[in-house]
Amino acid sequence: MNMEDNKGNLTLKDVARLAGVSRGTVDRVIHNRGNVSKQSYDNVMRIIKDIGYEPNIYASILAHDKNRVVALLLPQFLPGEYWEMADRGASLAKEYARTFNVSIVTILYDQYDIDSFREACNRLLELSPSAVVMAPIFRNETALLSARLREHGIPYSYVDTKLEEDGYLTFYGMPMYKSGYLCADLLFDSIASVPASAAEMKVAIIRIEHDRKRKSDPTAVRRAGFIDYMTEHYPEVAIRNVFIDPHDPEGIASTLSGFLAANPGITHIVMFNSRIHLIAKAIERLQLDSKPRVIGFDNLDENLAALRRGSVKYLITQHTDEQTRLAINSIVDYLVLNKEPERRDNYMHMDILSRINVDDY
Numbered sequence: 570m571n572m573e574d575n576k577g578n579l580t581l582k583d584v585a586r587l588a589g590v591s592r593g594t595v596d597r598v599i600h601n602r603g604n605v606s607k608q609s610y611d612n613v614m615r616i617i618k619d620i621g622y623e624p625n626i627y628a629s630i631l632a633h634d635k636n637r638v639v640a641l642l643l644p645q646f647l648p649g650e651y652w653e654m655a656d657r658g659a660s661l662a663k664e665y666a667r668t669f670n671v672s673i674v675t676i677l678y679d680q681y682d683i684d685s686f687r688e689a690c691n692r693l694l695e696l697s698p699s700a701v702v703m704a705p706i707f708r709n710e711t712a713l714l715s716a717r718l719r720e721h722g723i724p725y726s727y728v729d730t731k732l733e734e735d736g737y738l739t740f741y742g743m744p745m746y747k748s749g750y751l752c753a754d755l756l757f758d759s760i761a762s763v764p765a766s767a768a769e770m771k772v773a774i775i776r777i778e779h780d781r782k783r784k785s786d787p788t789a790v791r792r793a794g795f796i797d798y799m800t801e802h803y804p805e806v807a808i809r810n811v812f813i814d815p816h817d818p819e820g821i822a823s824t825l826s827g828f829l830a831a832n833p834g835i836t837h838i839v840m841f842n843s844r845i846h847l848i849a850k851a852i853e854r855l856q857l858d859s860k861p862r863v864i865g866f867d868n869l870d871e872n873l874a875a876l877r878r879g880s881v882k883y884l885i886t887q888h889t890d891e892q893t894r895l896a897i898n899s900i901v902d903y904l905v906l907n908k909e910p911e912r913r914d915n916y917m918h919m920d921i922l923s924r925i926n927v928d929d930y
Contacts, residue, residue, distance in 0.1 A: 590612060594609050637905070641676065642689060642703035644678060645677045658893030671905065680785065681785075700726075701723060702727075705731065707785050712732060715732065715736065725900075727896075728896045738900060740896075745790040749798070752841070752866075754798060755882075756772070770837060771807045772838070809832050842866060864882055884922040885919055886919070
């Protein structure tokens with residue numbers, strides 16, 4: 570064998586044959602697990618040195634020796650929607666994973682249907698993946714899935730949101746509680762303007778009807794941060810909740826019109842998911858005499874357009890594609906390189922966009 574020409578394709582079997590030891594011995598040397606004689610250890614390391622050290626040579630040896638699958642569990646999406654950004658990040662991660670002979674298999678579910686999520690979980694378990702990266706929407710069902718993964722010794726990571734006090738390997742996402750707290754702070758950054766005092770202010774929280782059985786509430790932690798800020802700083806401000814169906818644009822305008830009629834004097838509107846553009850369009854159609862200040866989340870194209878039109882005051886955004894890419898890359902490193910993550914919770918930065926800086930984002 571010409572080691573110089575074939576070093577990138579070497580397997581454990583090749584290294585074992587060249588070193589005159591078993592495959593198990595090579596594996597123990599690479600992972601520093603002990604129970605290897607000094608002579609065998611020296612032989613294995615000599616072969617690796619003769620090959621010529623290069624970054625990830627251990628990974629190259631291991632990756633070609635075993636096929637691995639990482640399952641990515643995400644909500645379904647249409648072009649331009651939030652989860653498309655996560656899928657875009659997964660596509661970037663696939664290139665990295667492929668160098669280590671790791672496949673990324675995406676399993677999608679309807680985030681408005683708990684039965685769809687359960688069925689997706691069953692498909693995932695049938696796949697018997699080496700690891701899992703998932704975005705939890707249904708909390709109780711996610712806890713059941715993660716328990717099953719732990720039973721089978723399958724590592725898993727969360728993106729976007731997470732379950733606290735859970736056995737996950739890593740989390741990549743925005744600090745949800747702080748993002749809600751920040752949203753409230755932005756809401757009041759010009760309290761000296763209209764209206765004259767906090768007591769005259771009325772805030773509407775727009776919420777999504779996620780599923781008929783009300784088992785899903787992915788923005789609960791963000792909403793808690795918002796409410797805590799309000800309680801601490803402006804307890805006199807009235808807060809009202811209104812639910813919309815994101816699949817019914819006509820109904821949204823009607824729902825919002827009826828809500829505003831029943832709750833006159835709404836001065837501020839917040840929405841804690843990525844659909845603020847739906848509310849912006851509805852407000853534009855209503856042609857209100859006094860438009861409320863509107864704050865939302867995430868840099869969807871339609872949200873950015875609403876920001877440019879002035880229908881949204883601020884957007885709190887995150888790099889969802891980067892979160893997903895990093896989550897997958899870190900779990901690939903864990904599987905192939907036996908590399909422990911530097912941090913378990915990887916909170917990504919929050920960006921505040923307005924009409925002033927949106928075109929530079």
